[in-house]
Each structure stands twice: as C-alpha cells, then as structure tokens.
Amino acid sequence: MTASAAFDPTRVAHLTGRFAPVTEEVDAVDLAVTGELPKELDGVYLRNGPNPRFTPIGSYLYPLDGDGMIHGVWLSDGRARYRNRFVRTPAMIAEEKAGRALWGGLESMILPGADEVGDVLAHTFKPLPDINVVRYAGRLLALAESDCPYRMSPELDTLGKETFGGQLPAGITAHPKIDPVTGELAVFCYALEPPYLTWALIGPDGAVRRGPTPVDGVDAPQMIHDMALTRRYLVLVLAPAFFDIEAALNGGSFLAWRPERGTRIALIPRDGGPVRWAGDEAFWLWHTVNAYEDPRDGRVIVDYVQWPALSLGPDPGAGRPRQDGRHGLTRAVVDPVAGRVRRVRLDDARVELPRVDDRVLTGPYERLAVAADSGRGEGLLPGEYDALRWYDVRAGGATARTWDAGDLSVGEPVFAPVPGTRGPEHGYWLTFATDRTDDTSWLLVLPGADPPDGPVARVRIPVRVPLGLHGTWLPTEE
Template sequence: MTETRNDTRTSGPLEGEENPYLLGVYAPVDTEISADDLEVIGEIPRDLNGVYLRNGPNRRFPAQGRYHWFDGDGMVHGVHFENGRARYANRWVRTAAFAAEDAAGQALWTGVMEDPKGNPFGNGHGLGIKDSANTDVIFFNGRILSTWYLCGSPTTMDPLSLETLGAETFLGTLTGDFMAHPKVDEATGELFWFDYGPEPPYLRYGVVGPDGKVAHTADIGLPGPRLPHDMAITENHVVLMDLPLIQDQEARLQGRYRIHFERELPSRFAVLPRRGDSASVRWFEAAPGYIYHVVNAWEEGDEIVMDVCRVKDPQHQPRIRHPLARMLAYLRLDAQLWRYRFDLRTGRTTEGPRDDDNTEFPMVDSRVVGRRNRFGYAVHIAPEDTLLFDGLVRYDLHTGERQDHRFGPGRWGSEAPFAPRDGGTEEDDGYLVSFVTDEREGRSEVVVLDAADLAAGPVCRILLPQRVPTGFHSCWVRADQLDGAAR
C-alpha cells in the first residue's frame, strides 16, 4: 500500500456548533492511498472486470464561515476489478481552485452559504463559488470527466491511476461552462451537455462529437434564470428543463447565493432534435416540481417517454433546532420514481408516479442510455435528518415489480452503477457495486450484488483500508472501455 498524506483538519471555525456533514460517515479523509490485495469476504466474480469510480466532497482546508456539504473538494474513490482481484485508490480532483489553495496551504474560498465577494475566482458566469468538480464522474473518450453541480470546468482524470490530467476543453472547442450530468451515447460516441447562468439567454445546449470536439451549440431562451441539474437524450431528441427553482436575483446582486421554489409556476420541458436550436424547441408543461436526476428517456412512436426521480417540494421546512437547520432541510430528499410522456403530435403531457417510495440517484446500463430500458437501479433514502442511503432498489419498468436490498443497521451506501458481466448483453446480467460504510466501526467496504437478485444479498464484500466518506455520483467503466482507452 502506498499513501500520500496531507494536513487536513476537520474542525471548522464555528466553535461549539457541530456540523453533521463534517462528522461520522461524512468526515473528510486526509490521505490519498493505493492498496492491492484487499481482504475479501466471499469471492470476487472473475467475470466482473472494470473500474468502479465515485466522486464526492472531501474538504481539505477549513474555510471561514459555515460549511455546506457541497463545498468540499472533489475526491474520486476507485476500485479496479481484474481477474478476481481488486485494487483501491483515492485522489483529490486537482482543479484550478484546489491548486491555488494547495499552494497557499489554506482555504482561499468561502462556502456556498457565505458571501463570495472576496473569493479569488469562480466559474465563467462570474459566480464566485469554488468550482470543486465534486459532483459526478463520467467516462468519455478514454478519460474520466469530473464535474460540478453549479456548472464549471470539467476536469479530466485517468480512470485507473486517478491522476488529474487538467481542465477539459475538448481540443480547445469548449467555451463557457459545463453542467454536472452530461449524457454519453455509447452507440454514436457523442456527449450532450448544457450550461446555464444568470444572464439571458440563461441556457446553452451543446454536443461533443466522437472526435472529441464540440460539434454543435444552441442558445435556448428561458423566461429567467433557472437551476436545471440534469437532462435526457433519446435516439433523435434531447430533453432540457425549465423548472420553478430559481436563483434569487436580488441576493445575487448583493453577492449572495440563494434559491427559492416558485410553487405557482409549471414545470416546462424543451424537446428538440439532437442538433436542434431554439427555433426547433417544442415546449411541454407539467405540474410544478423539481428533478435532480433522470433515469432514462426513449422514443415510442410520436411520444418521448422520460423516467425521473421527481421532487415534489425541493424546499423543505426545517424540522430540528440547529444553527444549520436550513441547510439540513435543503439537503433532505423526498423523491418518487415518476414518468412523463410528451406527445409530439398533440403537444400533450401525461405524467404520474411509478412508485411512492423515497428513491433517488438512479442508474441504468450505460449501453442503453437514450434507448428503451427495462431496468433502473436507485438508492433508497433513509428517514434520517441527514442524507443517507440505507439500501438499493431494482425497478422492472416493464412489469412494475421491484427488488430491494438493505445494507443493515448503521450501514450507509453509495450510488451503485450497473456493471455488466463479461459478455453479458442483458440489463440485469451483471452486478451492482456500492461503497458501504459502517458508522459503528468507522470502516468502509465495497459490496457486490447480483443485479438480477438483490434479495440474495452480497456476492462478496471487499474490505477497504480507509473509510470512504459518503458522497455523490459514480460510474462503472468496463474492461473493454479501459482497453480502448489504453490504445
């Protein structure tokens, strides 16, 4: 095992106020390590080959003011599976802001809940918050892209060493910022993204071609500044969102970042051709709500079908007495599996729930993104005061059936991507892989489950030499994709 140690303090400047997102399973780790020959309970399947990567916030230096979970520096944790063995590594995402603070030996940015006026720089729209690239991790054109939830500069990393390679410019063709959840169509080799900001036209959509260059961009006019988080693609279309969660412009002019939910505004969805522009947008209206994450979308005749995890009320009222009560309330999730149908012939929207349980962070087989899928996999949200994942759910979207796996008391998991077994072609012919941390032992492991039989429990558990803090999004990179990247 090799390691690189950094001086990290987890105590913040708020004396006597415990921030739960700096404690227990959320507490940052201060060591970058690489470890082979991990202890295994059970046996790692030999047909499970590839790498599991998960991003998340891991604060390096304490900053002035209140810490928000979204403030932490990006850190990617990875487990490489090869021929029945596993290797673990974790590395900070070395963004421009990380490099500046590393050179200074201290925090230079305040957090999202503080005035950013004195911060060195922000994103391309002048938002002075630190772009930490801590949100998602996506495989495209042989590299990993680490992204940021408020639109920033995508950071490229090597999928095995996790070495930061630099800001991704797509061969010098990217202008502006880049959202958290771009979509990759593995069938065409294209990547789809958007960029949003506080000034007209508020939303810009783009496509990166299989050659790695930006091939298309289009400005999409909105009534005002919005906070879209995700998008969808189908074989011929994209779906962009105008949802009634809005950045407060008065607060922005005063140097503060504040959002509010306009309960009287409808949700609106822009459907346009993949290489379309504002003139080709078809707008569809639906009940007000918010969508953090899309499951998938596809075409059925004249209809676009889109499954999402829909949040009915994205601004919960505080339910506990705490100095950070508003932040704690905002970070709670209450989402349902929800289906929209957009009829391109009539302009009609049909919508409704597919499940009433609280599930989020959905995943599908990456090979079927934009095509009709049968299975979706999600985390189950625990009924706790902080955001914790107490299990996994498999949805059969054809039959409506579901399977569940719970991690057990005091054990909290991560977003779990689908990992196809070697040669497998079906959407459940493979495994789900998740980091799980036991808060009682302060220890983490990787749990591997049979995607076709979650109720059977773990196929194996891989014990890790270091705790993995609870984090955000993940991906699975298949061995054939790694081989292609190496060439």
C-alpha cells in the same frame, strides 16, 4: 467579503459522521475480500463526491459545495486495489499553499483577493468538480454542476481543465449522457447571464459536433442538475429554481423556489430544430432515470425521481422528504405536439440516485436501481440511505424488490455488465457502503441476476469513503 461569524462548520450535519471529509490520499493493494470477487469483472469503479480539503468558511451547502475527491477500486482476476485523489484545481492548490480555505461556500460569496491568490484567481468563483466522473473519448473527466470539467489521468492525477479544444469554454453539465447507438455525448450548461441555457453535442472522437446552442424561451437563470436523452431529443426539466445573486449579496439565499412559475419540460431536437415545450405544475428533480420515444405516437417517456420542491441546507432535496404524495419514482409522458404532460407515480418510496445499465439509454429498458430508505426510521441524515431497490418496468408499471443493508449506509448503485453479454441479469451492481457502527467502508458487489440476495463480495476499503455522490464502472480498455 468576510466569513460570517454565525457559520459553525461543526454544526453542519453533512460535515460530520458518514459525510465527514477525509484528507488523506491513500494507495492500497490486495484489499481484504469477504466472499468471492467475480473474475469477469476487470476494470475500475470510480466515485466522485464533495470532500472539502480544508474546514469550510462562510457556508457549506450539501450536495453542491466541497472539493472533488475521486475514490477508485481496481478489480482484476478476483483481486482489488484502491486509490483516492483530490481533483486539484488552481483554487485548491492556492488553498494548499495557504494551509486553509480561502473561498467560502456558495451562499457566503466569500472570494479571495489578489493579495491572497494572485491576479488570475482573485475575485473568481471556485471550481467545484465534485459531483460526477465519466470517461469519454479517452478522457477521464471530473464533472462540476455547470462548469468546465477537469481531466484526470488513469491513476487519478489531475491534468487540468478540459474545454474540448476551447469550443466549450463555459463548461458542461455534471450529468452528460452518451447515446449508446451513435456514441455522441450530449451536454448542457446553465449560466447566470444570457444565454442562460445552452446545449452541445460531442462526437466519439472528442470533437465538438455542435457548439453551445442557446435554448430559446429561457428568460432567467435556473438550476438544472440532470438531463435525459432520447434518439431525437435532449430532455431538460426546468423546475422553478431561480438564481438570485442580488439576494445572495444581501445575505439571502442564492436560489429562490418560485412555484407560481411551474415546471417546464424542454424537448430539444438533436438536429437543431425548434425547441418543443410542455408545461406542468411545479416540481423538482435531481436525477432522471432514462427517456425514450413511444414508436406508436412519438410521445416522450421520461422516468425520474420527483420531489415537491428544491430544498437545500438542513433538509436538502437529496435527502428524506416530507411524504406529501408528490415524491417518488415517477413517469412523465410528454406530448411534443400538444405541449402537455401526463405524470404517473410508479412508487412513492423514499429513493434517489437512480441508475440503469448505461447501454440501454435512449431506448425502452427493463430494470433500474436506486438507493432507498428501508423505513426503519433510525435517524438517517438527508441524503443517506440504508437499502437498495430494483424495479422491473417492462409492463408499464414498476415491480420493486429490495435488499435491506442493515447497519450499512449505501450509495448510488452502478451496473457493471459482464463483457459480451446483454440484459440486466448478466452483470453486477457496485456501490460504496459505510457501516454506521464502526465507520468502516466497503465496496459491495451484488449479482444482477438476483440482487436482493445481497452481495456476493464485500471489499474492505482502507479508509472511510464519505457518502455521496456519483460513480461509474470503467472496464479495462483493450
């Protein structure tokens, strides 16, 4: 297929301004610091996100399209250094040889032929490991939406596709979850052909303990971005976002929102038992916060950011929604026996990119953080936020406190605990931020004890870091 003449990348909001890609790979040491970096932070903050290597052709759909680029800030003894690197898949290498984009965006269905990329890559979809980055079992992995991750070196050089010894050849989710008690990694993967949805478990040694296991009761391909994990269950929320390849081949959207199908929540027993389903009215979620089981009655509590529908393109669901009462931080209480869901709105503020201290996953927790909209109405793009917000959820509700970032556009907050301590006050929240007045980018370090007081340190990044998506704090391994 050929690129649509109607596609003009200069008119795509998420290819401009604070979202615009950067192409230079940079190394810098002794970064300038405003304030004082906590000396107990010894490790690296990494963030992956969409960053097209070349000007896109055909279409560009944020936040799904784009090559992966990982930005890293190494902190040690109060000092900082920086490095960024592309995730070099075989498709990107072919494009670098050609000096231009050869694959179109997801909606364009432009796939190069053998004359351009050779027989192996011809007519294949381009890998997009551009959403998240995690470390597990000694492997640093750049993660795609539902595809094989790419393994990276500690200094962010691409080592190759990771299939876990060939046992997970179709790939995994962009949001796997690590059980802090057992050390297991839980993953899922959706596909365009049966089985449409599978799950798997990986052990702390990197060996697959349970291979791809089909989820019964899924009769069509659906998009699922995130998951949650409890001590007994994988929790998957199947919103009515269905893939429609026939429509895409005929110039339509490759994702169809079908609210009449409703949203279903799957509780998948980690021991391989039958899946338990609960039905609800249609809603969408990009990201979960955490999930756990109520010890009194076995009900499953799932906290997440709810959206009225999946919306991509000019007004993506990851951005600024209409306020129709169905958006906001939400708690779903799922009865696995009766198959019923009761939802409680914890806050209706415009928020996204929720995170907790990863050590509390699968159990009750105290605090969560999100990127937020300050409400000043200064023309932020969809997916752009100018505040950070913290919630205390111990009393069954959600008490919120906010730090207004002013002229800074901020990203996902990630918790970096102080070694040897527990509790949300013993650590720091890290995030990249870009100044809307001059496009300078910073790593912000905010205190866990009182984060609304603002950063204790700001690290000047030598290049602009495009906004979005997900990151992690990796303490130095002994």
